Amino acid sequence: MNLPSIPPPDREAQNTARLRQHTRVKPVGALGDLEDLSIRLAGMTGRIDWLPLRRAVVVCAADHGVTAQGVSTVPSAITAYMVRQFLNGTAAVSVLARQMNAHLLVVDAGVAGELEDHPQLIRARIAPGTADFSLGPAMTAAQADRAVQLGLDVADRIIPPGLDLLAVGEMGIGNTTAASAIIAAITGHTPNQVTGRGTGLDDVRLNHKIHVIEQALQVNAPANDQTLAKVGGFEIGAMAGLMLGAASRRIPVVLDGLICTAAALIAHQMEPAVQNYLIAGHLSAEPGHRIALDYLGLRPILQLNMRLGEGTGALLAMPILEAAMRTLQEMAELTP
Numbered sequence: 171m172n173l174p175s176i177p178p179p180d181r182e183a184q185n186t187a188r189l190r191q192h193t194r195v196k197p198v199g200a201l202g203d204l205e206d207l208s209i210r211l212a213g214m215t216g217r218i219d220w221l222p223l224r225r226a227v228v229v230c231a232a233d234h235g236v237t238a239q240g241v242s243t244v245p246s247a248i249t250a251y252m253v254r255q256f257l258n259g260t261a262a263v264s265v266l267a268r269q270m271n272a273h274l275l276v277v278d279a280g281v282a283g284e285l286e287d288h289p290q291l292i293r294a295r296i297a298p299g300t301a302d303f304s305l306g307p308a309m310t311a312a313q314a315d316r317a318v319q320l321g322l323d324v325a326d327r328i329i330p331p332g333l334d335l336l337a338v339g340e341m342g343i344g345n346t347t348a349a350s351a352i353i354a355a356i357t358g359h360t361p362n363q364v365t366g367r368g369t370g371l372d373d374v375r376l377n378h379k380i381h382v383i384e385q386a387l388q389v390n391a392p393a394n395d396q397t398l399a400k401v402g403g404f405e406i407g408a409m410a411g412l413m414l415g416a417a418s419r420r421i422p423v424v425l426d427g428l429i430c431t432a433a434a435l436i437a438h439q440m441e442p443a444v445q446n447y448l449i450a451g452h453l454s455a456e457p458g459h460r461i462a463l464d465y466l467g468l469r470p471i472l473q474l475n476m477r478l479g480e481g482t483g484a485l486l487a488m489p490i491l492e493a494a495m496r497t498l499q500e501m502a503e504l505t506p
Contacts, residue, residue: 171315174322174418176443179213187212187498194501203469207449207494214422214447219499222335222422222491225272226328227481228412229256229263230321230405232280233299234344235308236386241347241379243369246299249343250283256341256480257288263339263480270488272337277324279317280404292327294320296404300348303401304386308348314399314407318440321411329419335488336416337424337451338433339481340405343369346456349432351383351401353458355392356435357465364458366428366477398436409433414440417447424484424491427454427477431462438466449491452476452483 187209192198199205212218231253233246255261256276259268267274276291282298285291296316300308309317329336342348346368353364361383367376392400398407410433416423425431425448437444450463453470455477463470471487 176417180216184213204494208498224334227272227337228275229339230277230408231341232404233282235302237344239382246343266485279408317404317407318411321408322415325415337484340429345429348403349429352432353462366456406433410437413437417444424449424451426484428456428459451487
C-alpha cells in the first residue's frame, strides 16, 4: 500500500499568525489556548484567512469478534441498529452534525448486521466483523491494508469537492476493548491503566475486560507494524486512513474520543507527520484517552466527561476552532 506524503506545517503562515496574535487589541496570550490553536491551524492550512466553513463528520462502523468474551454490556446487533439511527437522523451525532452544519457520512467497514441503502452510507464491508483477538489476530495483514485503504479512498471521495474541516467518529460494539489494546501496545502502559468501563461495565466485568486485553496482547505480541492487524478493528483502520488522507491535503482533523484516538495512534505509527494535522476535540471519561493524547502530544479542547463516541466530542469542538480563527482575522491591530 502506497501512503500519501504529508507536508510539514507552513512555517511562514504560523509565524504570520503568531505575529498577528501579538499585535491585536488585547494583552499577548490573553486568549490562551485560542491563540495557540489559531497558529496551529494556520500552519496546517497554510492560510491565516482559513475558516472551517465546509465541514464533514465521517463515522466508520464495524463489529468486533472479541465481544464473544463478554466485554460489553450490549449485544453486537446494536452496531447495525445505531448505524440506522445515524442515517435516520435520530442519534446524537446526527443532531450535533445538523447543529454544526457538518455533512454526515457513515462508512460500513465491517458491520455484521444488514444495512439498507442510503445516500449517506458508503458500503465497503471488509468482513462481517473481526475475529476474536483474544484467541489470535483480529484480521489478516491484507484486511488491515484494506481497512486503511478504505479510509484513504473515502478521503479521496469527500475532500476534492471542497472540505475545510474533517471530524472522525466511530461505531462498533466491543471497540473500546480494541482501542484499549492498541493504546497499551503502542504506549507501553498496562491494560489496567488504559482500560475503562466502555458501555458501563461493573467492577467484575471491567476486571474481566482487562484480563481479555492482557490475554490478547500475550497471544498476539503486536509489533509496531502489526498492531492494527493483531488487535484492531476495521473501523479503526478506516479512521486511520481518513486521517492520513486528510493530512496529505492539509485538512485539519478533529479527533473524537478513545477509539478515534487509538486510530490516530495507528496513523501515527504509519506516518508520524500526521500528528501535525490532528486536533483533540475533547477528553473523554475513558482513562486510556488521556494516555493516548499525551503520547501524541495533543491537548483536548473540551472536557465534558463524555464517552459516547460517534464523533460527538469532535463536533462540539468545531465552534472553538472557528472562534480561534475569527479572533485572529477580525480583531483590530493595537495602535495606542
